[in-house]
Amino acid sequence: METVKRHPCPVCGYPGLSEPPRTRSGGGSYEICPSCGFQFGVSDDDAGETYSVWRERWRAAGMKWSSRGLRPPKDWDPATHVSRVESEALGAAPKRPKRNRGA
């Protein structure tokens, strides 16, 4: 049975996007994340929203499932998904230089 590949949302971590949020050519996929509602290529490229600001706003509003057309999967866990995407973001950030001990 062929498995449809899913992609993580870089805003909320939801692992169920049907396309990569950015294409090879650099454009947005135009997909609207059903979890947080961010539309790649529109929310960012047209409205100027950043992933982190959108995430914080969505978190402050209670991390509710955004889509009216799709239901959340049974294992939808927004807190875990957000935690994962934030951990990955921290892991990708430049490390602080080590202290020069004993100098």
Place this chain on the structure above:
Amino acid sequence: MTGLWFFGGVSARAVELTEGPRASVTGSREVSLEWSTDVSCGSRVQYGTSPRMLTKRAEGAVGTHHVVVLTDLVPGTVYHYSVGTARYPLTTNTFILPALGATPAPDSPTAPSGVRPPALTNSVPAAPVEASRPPPARVTWGNLGSLQDHFDRHGADFSARDPEHYAGLAWEFRERAIRENWSAKRDEDGVVRIYDPRTGGFAAYNRNGTTKTYFKPRSRSYFERQPGDRFDLKTWKP
């Protein structure tokens, strides 16, 4: 596109546009809009100088042939409008009212009597009576599960009345773009992006021609910033 809607057990048939709309000058500051529908219904025009701000309204009689006159217009101005009933807009279009002196008013000494006023320069030609009806959304929309969300987000840009109508408008946008060879780009994934600066409409389509999204960007430079190479739509076979 026809649907049966049920309200409290009584079926209500959707109104369909059968002809027009067609805009004609009836005075130096006056335009008459005419259109026909398949069933008798009210006549309402909402109009303005911006596609997002159709703040003015004019109404006509109930019937199947609709005539609504817009008055106190500014010569030399582009007007955007929607025609339909009080509840349901049917289509949107644009006209340019000629500047004073550019077109003789029908009551001016230079206009022969009995001559029908000339049609306005419509920046977007009205759809022909025999225009193809859009296929159902399950055929034209790329990710059907997402259609409701795209409609919720962008349907109001086009006065779409429901997701099916919104998907149909996106299909009609594509078809008109191909017929009139509008500006388009295609990227290495085969995604085609089309923009109509006259109405501000933007749409993106998958390689197979199904719609990814359809909306009106806030930014005028949005299309220019999109990836892809300029693409001749006449060569596109979705």
